[in-house]
Amino acid sequence: MDTLKKYNIAFVGLSLGKHCYNYDLDEYFFECFEKTEVEYANVKLELVLEKSNSMLVLDFNIKGKVKLICDRCCDYYWQDIKSSDRLYFKFGDTPYEQSEKIIVIAHNETHINVSQYAYEFVHLSLPVRRLHPGGKQKADNCDPVVLKKLNELLVETDEQGFPKASAKDHWEALRNLKNN
Numbered sequence: 001m002d003t004l005k006k007y008n009i010a011f012v013g014l015s016l017g018k019h020c021y022n023y024d025l026d027e028y029f030f031e032c033f034e035k036t037e038v039e040y041a042n043v044k045l046e047l048v049l050e051k052s053n054s055m056l057v058l059d060f061n062i063k064g065k066v067k068l069i070c071d072r073c074c075d076y077y078w079q080d081i082k083s084s085d086r087l088y089f090k091f092g093d094t095p096y097e098q099s100e101k102i103i104v105i106a107h108n109e110t111h112i113n114v115s116q117y118a119y120e121f122v123h124l125s126l127p128v129r130r131l132h133p134g135g136k137q138k139a140d141n142c143d144p145v146v147l148k149k150l151n152e153l154l155v156e157t158d159e160q161g162f163p164k165a166s167a168k169d170h171w172e173a174l175r176n177l178k179n180n
């Protein structure tokens with residue numbers, strides 16, 4: 001886990017006020033996490049830490065590209081991601097997560113490792129539907145060979161192997177019936 005050492009921030013030695021840190025989140029970062037959905041990435045993390053007497057406020061600003069698998073054609077594509085999230089670290093007797101945004105750390109704690117939070121914020125910014133970014137036609141940038149195969153498989157055939165009428169043909173027939 002040496003890769004994640006550089007994400008340790010020794011906040012005890014810091015002066016009060018804002019401190020800025022910049023990190024590159026790449027494939028070596030993501031491979032430290034067993035359940036990652038990201039294999040290849042070119043993501044910048046700008047972390048702003050504000051230290052006061054009572055707490056630490058951390059702003060995670062994430063921007064870049066991650067390689068995902070397209071739901072439509074199963075080929076890789078680059079997905080743009082961007083997010084801004086804030087976490088509050090307060091001091092207490094027992095460390096625990098008070099809420100999604102508020103974390104209590106022990107009074108004698110000296111470091112915060114931000115890697116797990118950065119990892120989670122990147123994953124939260126991934127889209128639910130993963131698709132090649134569209135041109136004029138939605139599937140413009142998908143793998144054409146795979147799409148052709150998929151379309152062939154989607155054509156229904158009758159017992160003799162002849163293609164059945166498409167949904168559009170059914171609709172057209174219905175409309176003609178109504179008009180007559």
Ligand SMILES: [Zn+2]
Nearest residue numbers: 070073132142
């Ligand atoms: Zn695709």
